[in-house]
Structure formats: structure tokens, C-alpha cells
Amino acid sequence: MEILSxxxxxQHIVLSEGEKRHIVLLNPLCARLFVQQQSRxxxxxxxxxxxxxxxxxxxxxxxxxxxxxxRTVMYGMALLCGKEQFSLETHVLHNIGGGYSxxxxxxxxxxxxxxxxxxxxxxxxxxxxxxxxxTNRNILLSxxxxxDTKPQLEIYADDVKASHGATTGQLDAAALFYxxxxxxxxxxxxxxxxxxxxxxxxxxxxxxxxxxxxxDRKFNSLSV
Amino acid sequence: xxxxxxxHASVGGKEILKGIDLHxxxxxxxxxxxxxxxxxxxxxxVLTGNPAYTVTEGSVTFRGKDLLAMSPEExxxxxxxxxxQYPVEIPGVSMVNFMxxxxxxxxxxxxxxxxSAAAFLKLKREKEQLLDISQKMQNRSVNEGFSGGEKKKNxxxxxxxxxxxxxxxxxxxxxxxxxxxRVVADGFNKIRKPDTSxxxxxHYERLLEYIRPDYVHVLYxxxxxxxxxxxxxxxxxxxGFDWLEK
Ligand SMILES: Nc1ncnc2c1ncn2[C@@H]1O[C@H](COP(=O)(O)OP(=O)(O)OP(=O)(O)O)[C@@H](O)[C@H]1O
Ligand SMILES: [Mg+2]
Numbered sequence: 001m002e003i004l005s006x007x008x009x010x011q012h013i014v015l016s017e018g019e020k021r022h023i024v025l026l027n028p029l030c031a032r033l034f035v036q037q038q039s040r041x042x043x044x045x046x047x048x049x050x051x052x053x054x055x056x057x058x059x060x061x062x063x064x065x066x067x068x069x070x071r072t073v074m075y076g077m078a079l080l081c082g083k084e085q086f087s088l089e090t091h092v093l094h095n096i097g098g099g100y101s102x103x104x105x106x107x108x109x110x111x112x113x114x115x116x117x118x119x120x121x122x123x124x125x126x127x128x129x130x131x132x133x134x135t136n137r138n139i140l141l142s143x144x145x146x147x148d149t150k151p152q153l154e155i156y157a158d159d160v161k162a163s164h165g166a167t168t169g170q171l172d173a174a175a176l177f178y179x180x181x182x183x184x185x186x187x188x189x190x191x192x193x194x195x196x197x198x199x200x201x202x203x204x205x206x207x208x209x210x211x212x213x214x215x216d217r218k219f220n221s222l223s224v
Numbered sequence: 225x226x227x228x229x230x231x232h233a234s235v236g237g238k239e240i241l242k243g244i245d246l247h248x249x250x251x252x253x254x255x256x257x258x259x260x261x262x263x264x265x266x267x268x269x270v271l272t273g274n275p276a277y278t279v280t281e282g283s284v285t286f287r288g289k290d291l292l293a294m295s296p297e298e299x300x301x302x303x304x305x306x307x308x309q310y311p312v313e314i315p316g317v318s319m320v321n322f323m324x325x326x327x328x329x330x331x332x333x334x335x336x337x338x339x340s341a342a343a344f345l346k347l348k349r350e351k352e353q354l355l356d357i358s359q360k361m362q363n364r365s366v367n368e369g370f371s372g373g374e375k376k377k378n379x380x381x382x383x384x385x386x387x388x389x390x391x392x393x394x395x396x397x398x399x400x401x402x403x404x405x406r407v408v409a410d411g412f413n414k415i416r417k418p419d420t421s422x423x424x425x426x427h428y429e430r431l432l433e434y435i436r437p438d439y440v441h442v443l444y445x446x447x448x449x450x451x452x453x454x455x456x457x458x459x460x461x462x463x464g465f466d467w468l469e470k
Contacts, residue, residue: 175312179322197316
């Protein structure tokens with residue numbers, strides 16, 4: 001696993017045939033990442049926005065599956081508060097058939113934080129038997145927080161499996177009350193539910209102290 | 225234990241409870257019956273402090289304290305437990321973690337040290353056995369993917385772990401098969417201490433064969449229209465509610 005922290009930088013990466021790579025983009029600021037995948041390569045990518053100070057962060061990620069039977073698994077996560085802002089753009093291009101891609105983006109926005117996710121997914125005409133999924137789930141912790149989501153699917157092949165879904169909401173009131181009825185304080189119940197919400201993304205990150213510490217610091221500083 | 229005086233409450237702008245009076249002494253079991261939509265679950269929601277419900281009039285005293293002034297979690301820590309009619313699924317929150325937090329909050333309130341990991345495990349095993357619950361079930365997320373009957377068992381398991389002073393069982397019998405009903409009712413009777421009180425909401429007299437009520441009440445039109453002993457439940461089982469609503 002390699003951790004990149006691109007600040008006003010652009011990086012090009014090529015995954016050669018059969019190569020497996022795990023990249024973590026931690027707190028990118030105006031970052032551009034291009035990844036070109038050759039046959040049967042596997043890319044695992046995390047893009048984590050856990051800003052330590054008020055900032056406007058952005059990442060623009062392009063992944064091109066240029067060889068057959070590539071695998072791309074991407075997770076995005078943003079924890080924002082105050083007046084912080086982030087934007088994530090992803091472009092996943094399936095140019096050759098038989099590939100697989102999966103994107104899961106989860107965001108937690110408190111106070112008057114703002115976020116946007118633009119997810120472009122293109123399956124070219126010849127990219128038959130492609131499987132591609134995209135989900136974006138957001139929780140707004142304050143009425144002043146805002147999240148804009150724009151999925152953009154362009155599918156030109158006919159024999160593919162593709163899905164996308166986006167939701168933005170609040171914590172489940174019935175679950176919160178159930179926990180309170182068992183004696184768990186409302187604030188603790190909220191934190192437990194938020195932890196659960198983010199757990200699939202966090203569990204997918206390989207164990208790393210820097211990431212774990214920066215997640216905990218940010219998570220604990222959010223007024224839930 | 226519990227004193228309800230002239231309790232009025234509404235939900236979604238509609239008044240459901242229109243003057244409930246109910247006194248529950250230590251160790252007493254009260255059955256609460258009434259048609260679908262009569263307001264039985266509304267009463268449990270109001271007593272436990274569900275924020276979706278508004279109390280418009282009346283008072284409730286629980287163990288000498290003003291119940292309505294307490295937050296839902298304070299009521300629970302004080303010893304009020306609700307076995308939900310519809311237990312909630314909480315994906316991503318493990319049953320073990322949930323239960324450990326709940327048990328230790330109750331203990332803290334009682335001035336007790338938190339349980340050690342080993343002591344918690346021992347207690348958990350003991351209560352699982354009492355209710356014939358598999359350990360596997362307890363390794364999953366709270367109620368997630370549990371069958372209807374498993375959810376009800378899980379409610380009574382939580383009651384066993386928390387040892388409340390007053391338990392409200394809201395249709396805990398619905399969804400349980402005959403054997404499970406016996407296990408849950410026997411479990412309930414074993415968990416109960418002599419001074420544990422209960423409100424048992426049910427549509428079926430069958431449960432009351434196992435958990436014998438001292439009193440039976442019928443809710444209609446937002447009020448308790450009839451109170452009696454266990455024979456009232458038998459009579460309702462035979463004759464329905466019509467004759468009580470005149
Ligand atoms: N959020 C709500 N908004 C409007 N009406 C509600 C709401 N919740 C409950 N009610 C109404 O309140 C009334 C009482 O419901 P409640 O669930 O207390 O009945 P119950 O006696 O428990 O019935 P059952 O035996 O079917 O469980 C019903 O008419 C129901 O439709
Ligand atoms: Mg009900």
C-alpha cells in the first residue's frame with residue numbers, strides 16, 4: 001500500500017499486466033490522478049478526505065481500463081465540519097470488455113460543510129461483459145450542511161451489468177430511540193450509528209497508524 | 225412502582241390517549257388488552273419517552289420520580305424496559321457491543337463498576353442459555369436478518385441482561401411458535417424478581433396462562449374502560465370486545 005497526499009499535483013500511474021496495487025489518497029488538495037490499467041491488473045484505491053484544518057479539497061480521479069479483465073475497487077470517504085468543502089470527481093472508463101469496477105463513496109457532513117461528488121462511468125461500445133457499480137451515501141448532521149451528487153452513466157455496450165444509487169439523509173430515528181431505550185446516551189447512539197455507517201469503508205483500508213489516527217481525530221472532533 | 229394520572233398524549237397531531245389512570249405496585253403484573261389501534265403501543269411509547277409522541281396533559285411517577293421529565297436513556301437506566309412490538313434492525317452495530325454498552329450504562333447508574341470482559345461473557349452465556357438463543361445470533365448486527373420470532377426472543381434476552389424494575393412487553397408473544405412462547409414465558413418468569421413489575425400487552429389469553437396477571441385492563445377510546453382479574457382476559461378471549469365498548 002502506498003499513501004499519496006497530492007497537493008496541487010498531477011500523477012500518472014500505469015498498472016502493467018497482472019499487477020496489483022493499493023493506493024490511498026489522503027487529504028488531497030487539488031489533486032489529479034490518472035491510472036491506466038493493463039490486462040488483468042487490479043487496482044484498489046481509497047480517497048479519504050479527513051481535513052485537519054479548514055480547507056477546500058478536491059480530487060479528480062480518472063481510471064482507464066485499457067486491458068481486458070481488469071478490476072477496480074474504489075472507496076471514497078469524507079468527514080467534514082465547520083466551513084470545510086470538498087469535491088470528488090471520478091471518471092471510470094471501461095474501454096475493454098470483461099472488466100469489473102466498484103465505487104463506494106460515503107460522506108458525513110456537519111455544521112455548514114459542503115461536498116460534491118461527480119461520478120462518471122463510461123462503458124465503451126466494445127466493452128461487453130463489463131460489471132460496474134457505483135454507490136454514494138451521505139449523512140447530513142446539520143440542516144446547514146449540503147451535499148451535491150451527480151452520477152453520470154454512459155453505457156454504449158449492451159451486454160453489461162451496471163448499477164448506481166445515491167442517497168442523502170439523516171440518522172435513523174427509530175434506531176436511535178431503540179438504543180436510548182436500552183440506556184445508551186443519545187450522543188453515544190449517534191456515534192455508534194455513524195461508525196456503523198462508515199465501517200465498510202474503514203474496514204477496507206489496510207491497517208495503518210497514520211490513517212487510523214487521522215480518522216479518529218476527525219471523527220471525534222465532529223459535533224454529532 | 226408506576227403511577228399514571230390523567231395521561232393525555234397525541235401523535236401526528238391526533239390525540240390517542242385521553243385520560244389514562246393506572247397504578248402499578250411492586251411485583252405486580254398488569255395485562256393490557258384492546259383492539260388494534262386502541263393505543264396500547266402509544267402508551268408504551270409515551271412511557272419510554274419516544275420523541276415522536278407528545279404528552280398534552282397528566283403526570284407519571286416512576287419509583288418516586290417524575291418520569292416525564294427524564295430523557296429516554298435516563299428512564300431506561302432507572303429500570304424501565306420496553307420489549308418492542310417491532311424491534312429495530314441496526315446494521316453495522318454488533319449485538320455484543322450494543323449490549324455491553326447498555327449493561328454498563330445501567331450498572332453505572334446503579335453505582336456499580338463496569339463488567340470485565342470475562343464477567344460480561346459469563347452473564348451473556350447464562351442468559352443465552354436461559355432463552356435458548358444461539359451464540360451465533362449474538363455475533364450479528366442488532367436484529368439484522370433475525371426472523372420475527374428471533375427478534376422477540378432477543379428482546380427478552382436484553383431484558384434478562386438489563387434486569388429492569390418495570391418491563392413492558394408489547395406483543396412479545398406475537399410471532400413466537402408454541403415452543404418458543406413457552407421458552408420465552410418461562411425465561412421471563414425466571415428473570416423476574418419478586419419486586420419486578422410488568423405491563424403485558426397482548427391479544428391472546430394464551431400468554432397469560434404462562435405469565436399470570438394480577439390485573440387485566442381494557443383500553444378503548446383512549447381510556448381504560450374496564451379492569452378486572454385474569455378472568456377478564458378469558459372472557460375477552462370468548463366474547464371479543466364488543467360488550468365492553470357500550
Ligand atoms: N405517527 C403517527 N401518526 C398518526 N397516527 C399514528 C401514528 N402512530 C400511531 N398512530 C395511530 O395511533 C393509533 C394507536 O396506535 P397504537 O400503535 O398505539 O395501537 P395499538 O393499540 O398498539 O394497536 P395494535 O394492537 O395493532 O398494536 C392508531 O390509530 C394509529 O394509526
Ligand atoms: Mg401495538
